[in-house]
Amino acid sequence: LKRPTTGSRFSTRRMVVVRAEGGAGIGINPDIRKTEDKVVDAVVVTELAKPLTAYCRCWRSGTFPLCDGSHVKHNKATGDNVGPLLLKKQ
Amino acid sequence: LKRPTTGSRFSTRRMVVVRAEGGAGIGINPDIRKTEDKVVDAVVVTELAKPLTAYCRCWRSGTFPLCDGSHVKHNKATGDNVGPLLLKKQ
Ligand code: FES
Ligand code: FES
Numbered sequence: 001l002k003r004p005t006t007g008s009r010f011s012t013r014r015m016v017v018v019r020a021e022g023g024a025g026i027g028i029n030p031d032i033r034k035t036e037d038k039v040v041d042a043v044v045v046t047e048l049a050k051p052l053t054a055y056c057r058c059w060r061s062g063t064f065p066l067c068d069g070s071h072v073k074h075n076k077a078t079g080d081n082v083g084p085l086l087l088k089k090q
Numbered sequence: 091l092k093r094p095t096t097g098s099r100f101s102t103r104r105m106v107v108v109r110a111e112g113g114a115g116i117g118i119n120p121d122i123r124k125t126e127d128k129v130v131d132a133v134v135v136t137e138l139a140k141p142l143t144a145y146c147r148c149w150r151s152g153t154f155p156l157c158d159g160s161h162v163k164h165n166k167a168t169g170d171n172v173g174p175l176l177l178k179k180q
Pocket of ligand 1: 068082
């Protein structure tokens with residue numbers, strides 16, 4: 001959308017309906033490793049230290065690829081329902 | 091945004107700048123298991139069948155929680171850079 005820089009200030013305009021539902025055309029990762037073409041992480045599961053480790057799927061974690069609980073704030077702010085992937089050693 | 095239903099059709103309007111970057115207020119999961127408050131999955135890593143298994147973090151996979159490659163289409167459509175978490179047995 002650009003304001004016309006010349007011409008009449010009095011005009012009719014088409015309506016613009018903004019759909020902000022995370023559908024086509026809207027990215028899901030605002031900030032993480034944006035210099036990378038595709039953010040892929042690998043976990044060697046035999047090297048997991050703890051019985052349970054949570055990995056982020058909301059792209060809001062300050063400790064990505066680990067989950068730091070930021071999905072809670074994201075879900076509250078947006079009405080979304082995302083959560084982590086839990087890796088269990090047994 | 092609503093078109094005024096009464097009054098002059100000739101008016102100045104404020105500009106609306108639409109930021110569609112997946113920031114605050116926009117969910118990232120359009121469709122997956124929307125009846126659940128929070129979509130959390132657990133993987134018992136000792137039960138992984140293959141040397142390499144990809145888990146979805148784009149919320150677009152038809153085989154969620156597994157990755158089916160749908161992140162490629164999502165990234166192309168939006169300019170995003172998301173990808174899966176790879177679990178490796180060694
Ligand atoms: S912080 Fe992203 S899923 Fe928990
Ligand atoms: S299909 Fe979602 S990360 Fe690959």
